[in-house]
Amino acid sequence: MQKLITLLGVEIPCANDGITVYMHESNPVKELSLKQLSDIYTARITNRKEVGGPDAKITLYGRENSSGTYVFFKENVVKADYAASCQTLPGTAAVVNAVKKDKFGIGYGGAAYAEGVKHCMVKRDDNNTAYHPTEENIAKNLYSITRYLYMYMRNRPTGDVKKFVDWALSSEGQKVVAGVGYFPVR
């Protein structure tokens, strides 16, 4: 047990990431609830009609199971095994690219990567309103699918490492976090 504890190291949440659901720009579907997302990714919903779009089959795009996003989305949104028909791609950029070129595609990944695709608004359940993954909504805890990005260290930071970590957590460092498309933790 003691050995395990020393192996665990130090965990520093340094940024907030909104997991965004990507859709093709022409897609008329504006919002999805977490339940609907889960149904889509477990192939219980296979047609756009059922979530308020035109009559078309949904193509699922996701990440490889070696990806943290894969596990996070599975544990917090899908809550079951992904459908076998979900295409797994090596990298969020590949997912974004695939959705960009597929009118009926849906994908997920960090908000920072979304370029040329539409963000889907996500609501917690049918009684709530749907929100975009914006800085404001994430700070107010309104957008449902968020996660922390961590720095890990073997030991408590000291010296130059501490200076860097403190800088990253300072308002100046958090500005950089926001600049690259993630969301500040404070």
Add this chain to the structure above:
Amino acid sequence: MKQEDYDTDKKEFKSGTGLSLSIVEKQFRFSDWFAEKLIKSVSFFSIAFVILIFLFVFRESLPLFKGKADPEKTEITGDELSHSGDLRPEAYIPGGEVQSGEELSPEVYSPYEEAPETEVLQPETYGDVIPETYSAEEQTGYFSASDAYYVTDEEVDDPVRTLFSKDWQPVSDNPRYGLLPLFVGTLKVTLLAILFAAPLAIMAALYTAMFAPRRMKEIIKPVIELLAGFPSVVIGFFALMVLASFFQQIFGYASRLNAFVGAIAMGLAAIPIIYTLTEDALTAVPKTYVEASLGLGASIRQTAFSVILPAATPGIFAAVILGLGRVFGETMIALMATGNAALISANPFDSVRTLSATIGAEMAEVVFGDTHYSVLFLIGSLLFIFTFALNAVAEFYFKNKVIRRIQGK
């Protein structure tokens, strides 16, 4: 005079060669011996390496068959962590931001003291950020208990039994390692790729060997061989960005990345291999065959298809087998262009997941010593066994029976 000259010349020549030969033999004996041994040991080592690699790969997959993996491991596995679920890395709070003093108690960092209870080891959230953005309470009633999908089938504790199932779900609460969809996918892609690449490459080789003017041949051959030097990532990226959209416009299939696109891209990788070897086999056919055929009044086309092609069948066959091996083991193109969905279907426009792409995609983050890890190595040994079996069958069965029939012997 002349006779004498000749005799003396001959004598000198004789003695000269005898002398020089013996000197040559003595001088070169050691280096000859050395080179011979070197070549022998290199070839021996390559055989030994192949066997060693296979043994290593197979050994890593052995825990699957032994049942439970032994608990002593060098790293913390996912299982261990989930059993002691409250063990988390400690948080770091920069000076002045400390919420409550207890987290900074020295016990946490000392490896020698008894570990305090969980509240210290809980992951710390930081400052003003509330961690429960997706807490359990908010999502209760998300699934009803009767939900057919959510209710997992009976817990399978023996992963070996799931190897023959139809699901490939290695990262799951109830992991299933069904290899069937991976096999179907690999075979589908390999077959399509060879059906695309082999005829094209053989016809191209026949053209350059028989019909093309010399100048044309000097252009075509190096250009096709240049394709062999293309890194497979580049071909994969090309397939991902260009080929997939192009073929979707033609065929209008639903999933943009599928077995067909992957097969075309892998075919591009296999064409130069098949082409080069086929070309060599065709040009190695004795000139007398061509001369005899033409002399009997056959046209060049008749000669090419009825004489040269059958005569070169063993070489062409070896070329196709090598191309097949290349496609079978191709990882990067499969990873990028086939969509990697583990489906079992006969439709060539469905997405597939190949064996090698599965290893390539999942090996990076798999827990060392885990069942998943062993299964990936099992896939590796299976890939090896299949290529070996393919080559063996080609060598011992086809060469004797099929090729003789084609050649009319």
